[in-house]
Amino acid sequence: MEALKQKILKDGRALNEQVLLVDSFLNHQVDAKLMAQVGEEFARLFANQGITRIMTVESSGIAPAAMTALGMGLPLVIMKKSSSRILSDDTLQTQVHSFTKNSDYQLTVKRKYIHPGDRVLVIDDFLANGEAAFGAARLIEEAGATVAGIGIVIEKAFQPGGRRLAEAGYKVISLARVAKMAENHIEFCD
Ligand code: G4P
Numbered sequence: 001m002e003a004l005k006q007k008i009l010k011d012g013r014a015l016n017e018q019v020l021l022v023d024s025f026l027n028h029q030v031d032a033k034l035m036a037q038v039g040e041e042f043a044r045l046f047a048n049q050g051i052t053r054i055m056t057v058e059s060s061g062i063a064p065a066a067m068t069a070l071g072m073g074l075p076l077v078i079m080k081k082s083s084s085r086i087l088s089d090d091t092l093q094t095q096v097h098s099f100t101k102n103s104d105y106q107l108t109v110k111r112k113y114i115h116p117g118d119r120v121l122v123i124d125d126f127l128a129n130g131e132a133a134f135g136a137a138r139l140i141e142e143a144g145a146t147v148a149g150i151g152i153v154i155e156k157a158f159q160p161g162g163r164r165l166a167e168a169g170y171k172v173i174s175l176a177r178v179a180k181m182a183e184n185h186i187e188f189c190d
Contacts, residue, residue: 001041001175005188007034008154014181018156019100026125026153027060038175039067042123042151045173046072051121051148053114055079055140057107057132064153065123072121077113079136081105092142096135100128107135109143116144127152127174130161137170154178157189 013021025031042064054076056065062078069076085106086093093108114120120140124132127150137147147170155162155174158181165172177189 001038003034003037004153004176007031008176008178009186012186014184014186016183017181020154020156020178020181020186022154026063030063032063035063035067036070038064038153039069039071041175042068042121042173043071046121046149046151049121049148050119052118053077053120053145054123055109055114055120055136056123057081057136060125061123064125064151068121068123068151074121075113077109079107079109079139082108092139094135094138094142096131098131107132107139109139111143114140114143114145118143118145119148120145121149121151122147123151123153125153127155127161127165127172128159130164133161133165133170133172134168137168149173151175156181 011024054065054069054074057079065076090111091108093106096107097104122136133150140147150170150172152174155177157177157179179189180187
């Protein structure tokens with residue numbers, strides 16, 4: 001998505017070879033107009049797939065996911081992160097490890113917000129190692145629903161998440177794929 005790539009080049013900043021700062025428009029301050037374009041693009045790319053529900057992981061996935069839900073006229077469900085296990089019959093839960101943050105968290109969703117037979121589109125802001133997306137997929141599948149697609153705003157293509165998800169059979173579409181970074185230098189894949 002050209003407008004997104006231009007925004008990343010203009011307002012994003014590569015801190016080093018691993019970390020891209022986009023907090024001026026994606027995960028602290030939010031450029032709502034750009035997020036609306038992101039939502040329209042995901043709605044177009046995932047049209048005619050029988051999708052019934054959009055899901056994301058709090059917190060930075062919420063803005064692009066809400067705009068996608070608006071664009072597709074579907075409900076949005078936000079999976080929550082918790083540091084401790086919540087043992088409850090009405091909640092699905094799985095442990096996720098974040099390599100970037102070097103910590104584990106429990107990803108949870110109430111059963112009443114995801115139904116057997118749902119075809120779910122997962123939207124998230126970043127894809128690095130793919131652990132959050134795999135965790136989301138585990139919860140969706142445990143509920144008897146299907147992951148119909150995974151839409152990512154920024155994929156760090158030099159990390160293995162995209163390849164791992166594709167190998168597991170998931171349809172992943174990323175709007176901007178970063179091939180390489182260095183301090184103050186960002187290169188996209190073709
Ligand atoms: P993975 O799910 O793909 O395995 O990724 P990983 O655990 O390694 O990283 C997850 C968290 O780190 C996510 O935030 C993600 O947005 C953030 N992250 C990963 N790489 C970058 C980066 O280059 N730049 C920025 N700005 N963030 C990055 P989170 O823990 O889910 O927090 P939140 O912001 O959604 O609340």
